[in-house]
Amino acid sequence: MIRVILTSLFVLMVPALAFGQISDDGKPVVIITDADIAGSTTWTSGNVYQLSGFCFVEDGEVLTIEPGTIIKAEDGLGSDATALIVARGGQIFAEGTAELPIIFTSIHDDLDNPYDIPFDPVSGRGRWGGVILLGNAVVGDYEVTNEIEGLPAGDPRAQYGGTDDNDNSGILRYVSIRHGGTELEAANEINGLTMGAIGRGTTISHVEVFFNLDDGFEWFGGCPNTDHLIAAFCGDDCFDYDQGFRGTGQFWFAIETTVDGDCGGEHDGGTENNVAAQPFATPLVSNVTYFGRGAENGGQRTFTIRDNAGCGYFNSIFADHGTYGLNIEVSDGEPTDSWDRFLQGQLVFRNNVWWEFGYGNTPLAICNNNVTVVDAFFTSGWNYAANPNIVSIDRGTNGLLDPRPLDLAGAAWTGWINPTDPAYGFNPPPDADGYPDAIDISWPTFQAVDYAGAFDPDVPMPSAWTAGWSALDFYGVLSQEASCCRLSGDINHDGFVDPLDVTYFVNFLWKAGPEMPCIDEGDVDGSDFTDPLDLTYLVNYIWKAGSAPVTCN
Numbered sequence: 001m002i003r004v005i006l007t008s009l010f011v012l013m014v015p016a017l018a019f020g021q022i023s024d025d026g027k028p029v030v031i032i033t034d035a036d037i038a039g040s041t042t043w044t045s046g047n048v049y050q051l052s053g054f055c056f057v058e059d060g061e062v063l064t065i066e067p068g069t070i071i072k073a074e075d076g077l078g079s080d081a082t083a084l085i086v087a088r089g090g091q092i093f094a095e096g097t098a099e100l101p102i103i104f105t106s107i108h109d110d111l112d113n114p115y116d117i118p119f120d121p122v123s124g125r126g127r128w129g130g131v132i133l134l135g136n137a138v139v140g141d142y143e144v145t146n147e148i149e150g151l152p153a154g155d156p157r158a159q160y161g162g163t164d165d166n167d168n169s170g171i172l173r174y175v176s177i178r179h180g181g182t183e184l185e186a187a188n189e190i191n192g193l194t195m196g197a198i199g200r201g202t203t204i205s206h207v208e209v210f211f212n213l214d215d216g217f218e219w220f221g222g223c224p225n226t227d228h229l230i231a232a233f234c235g236d237d238c239f240d241y242d243q244g245f246r247g248t249g250q251f252w253f254a255i256e257t258t259v260d261g262d263c264g265g266e267h268d269g270g271t272e273n274n275v276a277a278q279p280f281a282t283p284l285v286s287n288v289t290y291f292g293r294g295a296e297n298g299g300q301r302t303f304t305i306r307d308n309a310g311c312g313y314f315n316s317i318f319a320d321h322g323t324y325g326l327n328i329e330v331s332d333g334e335p336t337d338s339w340d341r342f343l344q345g346q347l348v349f350r351n352n353v354w355w356e357f358g359y360g361n362t363p364l365a366i367c368n369n370n371v372t373v374v375d376a377f378f379t380s381g382w383n384y385a386a387n388p389n390i391v392s393i394d395r396g397t398n399g400l401l402d403p404r405p406l407d408l409a410g411a412a413w414t415g416w417i418n419p420t421d422p423a424y425g426f427n428p429p430p431d432a433d434g435y436p437d438a439i440d441i442s443w444p445t446f447q448a449v450d451y452a453g454a455f456d457p458d459v460p461m462p463s464a465w466t467a468g469w470s471a472l473d474f475y476g477v478l479s480q481e482a483s484c485c486r487l488s489g490d491i492n493h494d495g496f497v498d499p500l501d502v503t504y505f506v507n508f509l510w511k512a513g514p515e516m517p518c519i520d521e522g523d524v525d526g527s528d529f530t531d532p533l534d535l536t537y538l539v540n541y542i543w544k545a546g547s548a549p550v551t552c553n
Helices: 338-343 373-378 499-510 532-543
Strands: 029-032 040-043 048-051 054-057 062-065 070-073 083-086 091-095 102-106 131-134 170-178 183-185 193-196 203-210 217-220 225-232 239-242 248-255 265-268 284-291 303-306 311-314 317-321 326-328 347-350 352-357 383-385 390-392 402-405
Touching: 070 083, 131 170, 193 203, 326 338, 338 347, 499 532
Parallel strands: 029 048, 040 062, 048 070, 054 083, 062 091, 070 102, 083 131, 091 170, 102 170, 131 193, 170 203, 193 217, 203 225, 217 239, 225 248, 239 265, 248 284, 265 303, 284 311, 284 317, 303 326, 311 347, 317 352, 352 383
Antiparallel strands: 390 402
């Protein structure tokens, strides 16, 4: 079993402000309407900017946002909703840092007070709209006059799509988008971050969507390269794409509440009027961790893939979902479907770990309830139904969420690696043997890592890529445990306790050898000191069947 701590979302502890967390106390408020963004506009960290209504960065305009800037949005429903929209030809340069993130949130959110917006699915969402980026990249059927969902129909500034896959809408880096997703009308909400036909010249890195009423992230066509994305406690899907999306992503993290939220990934391929529209959706994603509502809470799955969507998911962890892992649609009424994408090598899952589902751990992959797809996924040696040994899954504010796989004996460390697969060690290069040329995208250089999932097991959460800037950190959801210890006695940090550790320990203690990768692992006797007594304890354990090293935290 994954170690799961089910802390109620409705119980608030008192989290301290995270290191570097900015304050809005005492800053002047600048009201922003659509007319206030013109030409080249800069928002500075010395002010709080209050959005009123739909605010557009139009064709030829540039909006620059300084690190540490807070943007708050007014309430509103329907045509009175508030959102920031970067139209085709406009650009946004919002470059925060881990210490000084750029935060989009509600006017009711005092960043000095973590209690003013309740940490719950009802009142914590839908306070305002969201952020929308529209570009000139290709969408399905090469249409160029689509209008993005979530905006009133008929406004030419809501159009997206074109012929330039290298289009550049700007930069979003270290940006947290909180408490959005207001309804325009029944069943029509705004996503946290909506991207319509964004080109690969756009930078999307270290972006969080937190407590959004609708999806966290949604792409409509386009092909941006993204990394380090968080979709936390959203009311619908975490990562959603449509209309020939062909981008890439690495290090994506999703977690849902225990009471709602749908798919970790809802992936659609064609356009509304033509599900067979090309180019097909064939994004490539690696090192993601998707947690659902909890296996015991039912109601959702990890993936729904339909309408000719394809994809490539590599080196990832999918766990804690309410029904099963995967549904690939077979459509009797269409000439081609997502099952065809699978058969033609345009829908690929490799080196992934699947565990803890409401319907059990096998079968995890279902195609319209046709379990024959299980063979294709799990007997190939490319996917593993095995426990990834997550440290802890928690959805409260007690500082207990630690999504790292720590046990070196777990599947996320050993079993998931298939050395015969071109993705071994990760990172499929362009046109690597074994990968279909049909996945035709511009593949960036992925970061080569030796672990599955979104988080480095050697890096404790206070130092992970989520630290400092995310709402997950600010609200005290993430673990504050700083220990790096994985296996007590593993002095050289190779995953085993053996005589090589004794040699390393001797060199460290008496010959000024290299320091231990994690000093806590040298406290073999649990005395809170690393000294010769630990060496004696270790020798007794290895050669004299003495007591096992004391488990470290």
